[in-house]
Amino acid sequence: MASIATCTARVCLTKAPRGGRRPILKGWAGIALAVAGLILFIYVIGPMGLETETLKPMADFIEENDINANAYYYTEVDEFFDAQVHMREHLKLVPGSDR
């Protein structure tokens, strides 16, 4: 594990992957395969899945309402700002509210 000594923090980020030199052709074939799989997923398998009875209602709803369903934090979703305003205005007479 000589490579560890070259790192100054526990999250060592520049260590080269193990496994030796891969034939370049094999590497590019792997990339091509992944790209083909991705295209298949985006244009065929993914949309087919969204047509199933389980997923269709939610998928249609997200599309219809243009919801940013793959956001990670509340400031990335418009609906959260609406909720914030709604809750503040509707709860303002309640003890504990700031207005």
Added chain:
Amino acid sequence: MNQTTNQTAENDVVIDVAKTRISDLWKKEDYWAIWLGFLILVFGIVVFFSNPPKDMDAKITAANATMAAEEARAPFKTIAWHDAAAAKKKLKGNSVAIGKFLSTFTAKPHKWTSNPVDSFMVGEDAAAARKAAATPKYDAAKAATVAALETANTKEAAAEAAGFQDAALNAEAQDAISAWLAAKGKESSAKKKAGAKSFNQVGYLIGLGLFFAVLFGIGFKVMGNSLREFMKGFAVVFALAILAFLLSAQATMKAYGIGYAAWAIAIGLLISNTIGTPKWVKPAVQTEYFIKTGLVLLGAEILFSKILSIGVPGIFVAWVVTPIVLVSTYLFGQKVLKVPSKTLNMTVSADMSVCGVSAAIATASACRAKKEELTLAVGLSLVFTSIMMIVMPAIIKATGMPEVLGGAWMGGTIDATGAVAAAGAFLGEKALYTAATIKMIQNVLIGVIAFCVAIYWCTRVECAPGQRVHPMEIWHRFPKFVIGFIGASIIFSSIYASLGPDVGFTLIDQGVIKGLTKNLRGWFFCLAFVSIGLATNFRELKGYFAGGKPLILYVCGQGFNLILTLTMAYIMFYLVFPEITARI
């Protein structure tokens, strides 16, 4: 922290001796993250605070006066009250010219369905075609709103004629107003689509890439590295980040809830494990530098002051359940599952109990988890988020659970924020507002949890059993970027509180955050995830999953979270604060 590394040739043991030097201020990435983060935040404050929307104060005062008068006049929120509230909501810091420019300059690739080029540019003809396709729906939605408003006006007038003393007429008016608001919401969605405009993001993306290269490159150079090498590699890392955003912006991917973090890691992994990460790219593979700068910006989005005004029961649900689940899951992992890595255990526990990816990033950085551990935690969160986003609304509907309870349950348990919005809105408006409130309060917990984890790691985990850690030693070991992260949160919370909720919403939420820091933070996290992928090996990643322990930990923790959140939500919303529930 400055670590002096001594290595003996016999056993390859790395000995860390913590020291703090004044030069750390310009030689350590923790401090550079703070400087860069605060540079952006100060810039944002100067720009948005000196360019408020026209007549902001007067408009807010007028709207508040109308709302107060309407509250005194009627026992329910009248049409005039809602109009005044909408007028206030329209005041946005990023609607001024400089705000619009910054939003456009820092924007990610746009949403697309079948042609990826649409993500970067849409010509005049294509925009006109989109507009034409969406206009009939918009016209129909507009007509529906007009009809709903007419009905609401009639019903409100009838209630007013009875002096607002007839409960049945009041209820009818309230229902009609709710129907009008729902119609307005649909009209607003339709309007967005009907307002399609031509755009070309390519030039902005090139400019943004150069800006990032200079921004991070200066620190990289001062830290003693080659600026030229960083710039060369950064072009690739940035291009891959664009690709990750492009894939996450695809309509089907949005429906599945697959975000940029998953794509960034996957793209990086694919390259590093097939053709290998080129040597010349590696100087720009700076996960910690990017992630810590992003976390300082995230700190400004953690606004303690506003959560007090958005729901007492939510605070109980989020702030009681979340720490209990976090600590229980961590202890379960250590005592029962015997997860070998404490950092992996903590990252998965925080990721599952708080709010997924954002919490995983903050906690992993605070306890210095390995990149593979963060990858694993993010992967688990994304898979379960997609499942829960579909399954939970179905269960809530099937069991006839009240909307508020269902919303609270989902807000407290579904990891990713976007999925909470989708699942909540799918159930109804009340569910959305409750779910969003709980998740927002939980989001705010990230700062506290990251700080506590950093302290716990410095004082308990990273020292020998029985060893008493001197306060200076804690300081030496403490990840300094956390100070920037917490500092940004405290400063922005104080500013928000001093401005008041209306001006705070306009200038901070809809100005500094929405117009600038939110986008930049997203880019920095994406660059970090690309870097993680480029530096990770599948075999090493597999090793961390040995025995499926992280999965078992996640499932058991989430199971406990589901039970405890539902119980607490029921107690708080239906037994302790039913009057608040009635107002939602």
